[in-house]
Amino acid sequence: MKQNFTVRQGALDGVEVFLSVAQHRSFRRAAAELGVTPSAVSQTVRVLEARIGAALFIRTTRSVGLTDAGERFLSHAKPAFDELVAASEVARGLGQRPTGLLRLSVPRAVVPILLEPLIASFCQAYPEVEVEIATSKELIDLAAEGFDAGIRLGQFVDADMVAIPLTPPFHLVVVGSPAYFAARSRPMHTDDLRQHACLRWRRSSGAIALWSFNDKGHAIEIAVSGPFIANDFSTMLGAAVEGMGLAQLPEPMAAEGLRAGKLVHVLGPFAPVIPGVFLYYPGRRQMTPKLRAFIDHVKSRAADQSKVISAPGLPEST
Incomplete structure (x- = not known):
């Protein structure tokens, strides 16, 4: 059976244009707001109406009004579209500033010596980031298990990982x-x-x-x-x-x-x-702001060797 490689038109195509026309009750003002021509707005609305199977606007030479179908469509489409815009803003925020959940896989023994002071200062510096520590003696697939990074002895970190030293050898x-x-x-x-x-x-x-x-x-x-x-x-x-x-x-x-x-x-x-203890993470995945902030924080702390491990409690190996 031959496959269709074209992208199917979605239910949201033309909705933003419809909402702008419905708000302004004008194709021309909607076109100005959207930065397109009035004819492009009119064509988009006609395609949307054809796909829905009902007229959405009553057009006269002086005004633009909503049909019953248009009123009903507006009552459902506007709150849904506002939710989509809000979701986009949330996603954009996660991509632009350190926020969200940062998950780390670490050996149990590293927590009181390395992570407790490190995490405390990090959380104070980045209050919008939540840190989750999962202790495990096993090396796990970070991406598959949903972890942003891990901490292990250097000899147990795979060569394809990006590794940052937390302690000297x-x-x-x-x-x-x-x-x-x-x-x-x-x-x-x-x-x-x-x-x-x-x-x-x-x-x-x-x-x-x-x-x-x-x-x-x-x-x-x-x-x-x-x-x-x-x-x-x-x-x-x-x-x-x-x-x-x-x-x-x-x-x-x-x-x-x-x-x-x-x-x-x-x-x-x-x-x-x-080699010592290392923070490691997959080099091929896109760096998130929360992980970048944590890496920068680790580097700033590791630069001061007096704050890096000089006491007992290094992690178990695996």
Whole structure:
């Protein structure tokens, strides 16, 4: 069957012209208001009448009036058209200034350290923007799930995303509690981990993550073993503090425990550097004002390194 590729005339064609004529009771004044010729207005009204199947105006040489059908059409068309104009203004406002709902997908542990101060200052600066935070340890399709942006560790951000750093790079560190080391010697080399209970972390894919190290400039990964598996860094941190075993964590996340003496740092010379935490969003989609405002706000905060993470609580990876 042959397809028709022409655009069908819609029910709204000619309505604005009709409303202008009905308001002014004049084709000439309506033409002046719309910036067209009186003949164009007359032709548009004739097409509208033909499509509706009824005369809408009574025309004389001196005046223009509405028929019964025209009065009835006006009573329904004007409020509907006003609603359409109002809807257009709302949409135009969303496209021109920061307003509406900004949805962010973030790991749970990033909220109190990064997002609470950042969101508080952003909401104060942009009161017309509502911010929704959805915590998830999984990497999701931002566009498909209706999110404007996400926050993750840099190594887990896809290459086709635009990524903005929220923190400087930092180390992955191996830590254990003093109680754990009370009965065990500290590992001096990565090979020594075979004799230690290592707390492991399961990715959202279901795989157990390897531990990463830097051995004299060479990146290596080691499969460790131990009595405990978790799917987020926060749980692993708590298990390490309780003396269940060694954990490999982002350095800022372990910083408070190290300062308080609840954790001990080992294998320092082998600690790898990871990129840090990033805000990311799809580069191919049109930038909305609310997202642009948030990105600019993030950049202004990130420029002041004293306000960027220097305390524990970096996000769980995925």
